[in-house]
Amino acid sequence: MRSETGRVIESLLRGQFICKISDEAGWELLSNESKRQQVNDHLAVLNRQVSSAASDTVYYASYQDLGEEERDVLGHQFQDVVQSLQPLVQWMVLVQEAGSGDEPLAQGVRVRLNELQTTIEDVPALSEQLSKIARFRLFNSTSTSVEGQLKQIFKRLCELGYLVRPNAEKQIYQATGKIEYLYEVLRFIDETESLALEQKAEVMKQENLL
DSSP: OOOHHHHHHHHHHTTOOEETTTOHHHHHHHHSHHHHHHHHHHHHTTTEEEEEETTTTEEEEEESSOOHHHHHHHHHHHHHHHHHHHHHHHHHHHHHHHTTSSSOOOTTOEEEHHHHHHHHHHOHHHHHHHHHHHTSTTTOOOOOSHHHHHHHHHHHHHHTTSEEOSOTTSOEEEEOTHHHHHHHHHHHHHHTTTSOHHHHHHHHHHTTOO
16 A cells, blocks of 8 residues: 555655645645655655745655756746746736735635636626636637636646645635745746846756746
8 A cells, every 4th residue: 555655755756736725634744844854765766855835835846956957857847837927827816806806816715716707707807808818828718708718727727736626516716835836936037037047947946946
């Protein structure tokens, strides 16, 4: 039988982000210093280590040492992150505007798809905004309805690990710690705006953001 530590290691190696929302048992294991060291001992064989973001809100695997091959991988990963930022940020702004507009989306926040749909359908400006977001390659929706566009976006966000759906019978989603990681990436890019893409990827590794 696979151990809990083994399960967490496999999740990390698949590129998953582990937080209290997405995997509470895994997050609690990694929050324990001695157990996290056990995970690190296994990951070290593959030149990986456990890294964290947002004050240990979320854990993920990163490289220990950088060779030419690792630098190439990081460069591609960073490009993917950059290309995803615009649709992700626009979606988060839309959710905030369609809600109370007071607080940004954060880990643990629940988003009710049906309520969001009703609000957007009642406000033409929000419907237009959603339509533009849905057409981004990241979401790739071909639907012309608000309902269809939202369902495709939420499906992709679950696949990408930014949302989870605790109850498959309900259209209620919850933001994961990967949202907090995204905020750190945005702050990093803002602080290093003058750097070239390759330099940013290198600094992100040093800052444990990749």
